[in-house]
Amino acid sequence: DAGITQSPRHKVTETGTPVTLRCHQTENHRYMYWYRQDPGHGLRLIHYSYGVKDTDKGEVSDGYSVSRSKTEDFLLTLESATSSQTSVYFCAISEQETQYFGPGTRLLVL
Amino acid sequence: GIQVEQSPPDLILQEGANSTLRCNFSDSVNNLQWFHQNPWGQLINLFYIPSGTKQNGRLSATTVATERYSLLYISSSQTTDSGVYFCAVERTPGNTGKLIFGQGTTLQVKP
Numbered sequence: 001d002a003g004i005t006q007s008p009r010h011k012v013t014e015t016g017t018p019v020t021l022r023c024h025q026t027e028n029h030r031y032m033y034w035y036r037q038d039p040g041h042g043l044r045l046i047h048y049s050y051g052v053k054d055t056d057k058g059e060v061s062d063g064y065s066v067s068r069s070k071t072e073d074f075l076l077t078l079e080s081a082t083s084s085q086t087s088v089y090f091c092a093i094s095e096q097e098t099q100y101f102g103p104g105t106r107l108l109v110l
Numbered sequence: 111g112i113q114v115e116q117s118p119p120d121l122i123l124q125e126g127a128n129s130t131l132r133c134n135f136s137d138s139v140n141n142l143q144w145f146h147q148n149p150w151g152q153l154i155n156l157f158y159i160p161s162g163t164k165q166n167g168r169l170s171a172t173t174v175a176t177e178r179y180s181l182l183y184i185s186s187s188q189t190t191d192s193g194v195y196f197c198a199v200e201r202t203p204g205n206t207g208k209l210i211f212g213q214g215t216t217l218q219v220k221p
Contacts, residue, residue, distance in 0.1 A: 031206070031207050033207065033209075040213075041213075042196065042211040042212060042213045042214055043196065043198075043209075043211040044211070045208055045209065045210075048206065048207070048208060050206060056206075058208060059111075059210075088151065090153065094207040096158075097141060097158055097207065098143065098155055098158040099143060099155060099198075099207060099209065100155055101145075101152075101153035101154075101155075103151075103152065104151055104152075104153075
């Protein structure tokens with residue numbers, strides 16, 4: 001257990017509304033990641049962070065922004081949610097090159 | 111970008127049987143990991159194995175980086191082994207952990 005929590009665990013929202021998902025870690029890891037998982041696509045990297053205020057894009061970053069103002073928190077924001085962003089979102093940390101995942105957040109955009 | 115292909119896509123086993131899952135990748139990598147996603151959706155890291163062989167209980171993995179493939183062996187399978195197995199890689203010379211995942215192998219172990 002790498003001490004990763006995600007909140008909320010489930011969310012239903014409407015198209016056009018902003019949504020923020022939170023990833024919290026307790027062990028001071030430098031690298032943090034956001035992935036989405038969809039049927040037929042496996043897991044795809046959205047954004048990642050390599051330190052406070054240091055972030056970069058992944059494979060599928062359009063429509064998403066991230067922020068990391070503290071080592072322990074990595075926020076994923078959907079500025080204006082769309083139905084195509086209905087997915088399961090996973091946060092991960094990297095410890096000695098091995099990645100460990102949080103429990104996931106199920107997001108439904110109606 | 112790098113392509114990651116896993117085979118077979120689906121596998122059904124009787125409890126106690128052995129199996130081999132394969133991961134092929136299209137470019138050189140310096141990071142390869144195997145994950146198990148259980149039926150409740152939790153993702154568990156099994157191995158970090160960019161090259162060589164590792165064993166952990168009934169599971170073992172081998173990566174032949176020069177031939178661009180990795181194998182995950184499951185021996186004496188149990189019903190708790192059911193779920194989806196993912197291979198994920200980071201292309202050389204990356205060192206940021208930006209993993210590219212395969213589509214997974216769905217394993218069902220019957221009692």
